[in-house]
Amino acid sequence: MTEQRIAGEIVSADNEKRMTALNADYDALGAKLARDGIDIDAITGKVAQFFVAVPSWGVGTGGTRFARFPGIGEPRNIFDKIDDCAVIHQLTCATPTVSLHIPWDKVNDPKRLKAHGDALGLGFDAMNSNTFSDAPGQEKSYKFGSLSHTDAAIREQAIKHNIECIEIGEAIGSKALTVWIGDGSNFPGQTNFTRSFERYLDSMKTIYKRLPEDWRIFSEHKMYEPAFYSTVVQDWGTNYLIATELGEKAYCLVDLGHHAPNVNIEMIVARLIQFKKLGGFHFNDSKYGDDDLDTGAIDPHRLFLVFNELVDAEHRRAENFHPAHMIDQSHNVTDPIESLIRSANEIRRAYAQALLVNRKALEGYQDDNDALMASETLKSAYRTDVEPILATARLQAGGAIDPIAAYRASGYRQAVSKERPPVVGGSGGIV
Numbered sequence: 460m461t462e463q464r465i466a467g468e469i470v471s472a473d474n475e476k477r478m479t480a481l482n483a484d485y486d487a488l489g490a491k492l493a494r495d496g497i498d499i500d501a502i503t504g505k506v507a508q509f510f511v512a513v514p515s516w517g518v519g520t521g522g523t524r525f526a527r528f529p530g531i532g533e534p535r536n537i538f539d540k541i542d543d544c545a546v547i548h549q550l551t552c553a554t555p556t557v558s559l560h561i562p563w564d565k566v567n568d569p570k571r572l573k574a575h576g577d578a579l580g581l582g583f584d585a586m587n588s589n590t591f592s593d594a595p596g597q598e599k600s601y602k603f604g605s606l607s608h609t610d611a612a613i614r615e616q617a618i619k620h621n622i623e624c625i626e627i628g629e630a631i632g633s634k635a636l637t638v639w640i641g642d643g644s645n646f647p648g649q650t651n652f653t654r655s656f657e658r659y660l661d662s663m664k665t666i667y668k669r670l671p672e673d674w675r676i677f678s679e680h681k682m683y684e685p686a687f688y689s690t691v692v693q694d695w696g697t698n699y700l701i702a703t704e705l706g707e708k709a710y711c712l713v714d715l716g717h718h719a720p721n722v723n724i725e726m727i728v729a730r731l732i733q734f735k736k737l738g739g740f741h742f743n744d745s746k747y748g749d750d751d752l753d754t755g756a757i758d759p760h761r762l763f764l765v766f767n768e769l770v771d772a773e774h775r776r777a778e779n780f781h782p783a784h785m786i787d788q789s790h791n792v793t794d795p796i797e798s799l800i801r802s803a804n805e806i807r808r809a810y811a812q813a814l815l816v817n818r819k820a821l822e823g824y825q826d827d828n829d830a831l832m833a834s835e836t837l838k839s840a841y842r843t844d845v846e847p848i849l850a851t852a853r854l855q856a857g858g859a860i861d862p863i864a865a866y867r868a869s870g871y872r873q874a875v876s877k878e879r880p881p882v883v884g885g886s887g888g889i890v
């Protein structure tokens with residue numbers, strides 16, 4: 460029996476208040492979709508099987524370069540973080556896995572961690588290594604890079620850390636390692652582009668050799684920050700080269716915030732799918748840079764267009780297509796649990812909307828060069844309010860019709876704040 464962090468009666472009582480309205484809305488939407496030959500229950504069933512991993516670092520309050528304003532009842536350690544993740548999954552039924560960050564989530568006994576996850580019905584998604592900051596007591600500094608550093612001893616330290624992440628991951632049932640590095644330069648001439656990339660590739664090849672047979676390794680590109688002139692893994696082209704150089708277990712991770720404004724991310728996604736190298740996503744949203752805002756908060760249409768590519772690939776059974784879905788956000792002014800609940804729902808919303816696209820009609824309009832109707836085919840799916848589908852998927856799985864309302868009704872945050880003293884400082888979650 461899975462332990463629950465929020466009493467089942469609280470969720471049922473909140474659901475009870477909303478049940479009649481939801482049923483009416485679901486029936487109305489079902490009738491509308493039926494006129495287009497779409498079976499609403501089939502869509503709901505697919506949505507219910509769509510999951511996204513919550514980042515352990517996302518349940519703590521994030522910060523900016525300027526300050527961090529802690530909330531109340533913040534998790535003190537990875538066990539508290541997993542408790543918070545369990546709340547998100549209990550209410551959304553969309554987030555059955557947690558993505559860990561080492562060394563932030565390092566524990567002496569990974570088996571205890573696995574047992575804690577098991578008790579709450581949670582598994583572990585990709586492991587995330589950290590060689591972009593110095594851990595307390597660390598021998599050598601990553602100030603001037605890690606896997607691409609000019610000093611072989613520092614590269615060696617960074618390689619060892621990644622291997623340690625794999626070992627912890629093996630103990631808790633993870634099947635992937637995500638590597639994001641902050642390596643780069645702040646000034647033209649500071650580093651040699653070619654030599655630093657060669658050193659990076661050599662380091663990654665050593666890590667790759669240690670990868671278990673059934674694991675995947677994800678490299679994550681980022682245009683800038685913390686380095687402001689150049690980064691070693693700056694764009695999807697470089698990322699594709701890495702995945703190709705390393706081998707069949709290596710894939711590209713797309714973090715939505717790691718591109719210049721207005722970049723056509725959905726097209727990058729399509730290219731990576733076509734060449735069998737899309738590893739997965741770090742979902743978030745942004746207005747100006749790597750803002751790490753809640754997924755779908757700024758540009759839900761872009762999220763829909765990304766999902767349109769994913770559903771297209773699913774529809775035509777693209778080869779080697781099994782992307783990992785993870786959230787990567789920094790919650791600076793909201794309760795992180797609420798932000799993550801909302802984000803998981805927004806990701807499912809984009810998926811549901813993309814499922815409604817009439818792909819046969821779209822293909823016909825594309826072949827006939829009917830630009831307006833091709834566009835309209837996407838827009839009509841995007842305009843559909845799929846909330847009754849999302850809510851029904853949650854309800855049928857034992858979650859909440861309105862998860863944020865149920866969460867607020869539970870008083871969870873106030874309750875845990877009594878046993879969790881305020882945390883000063885801490886990591887910002889800017890990955």
Ligand SMILES: [Mn+2]
Nearest residue numbers: 714741787890
């Ligand atoms: Mn990321």
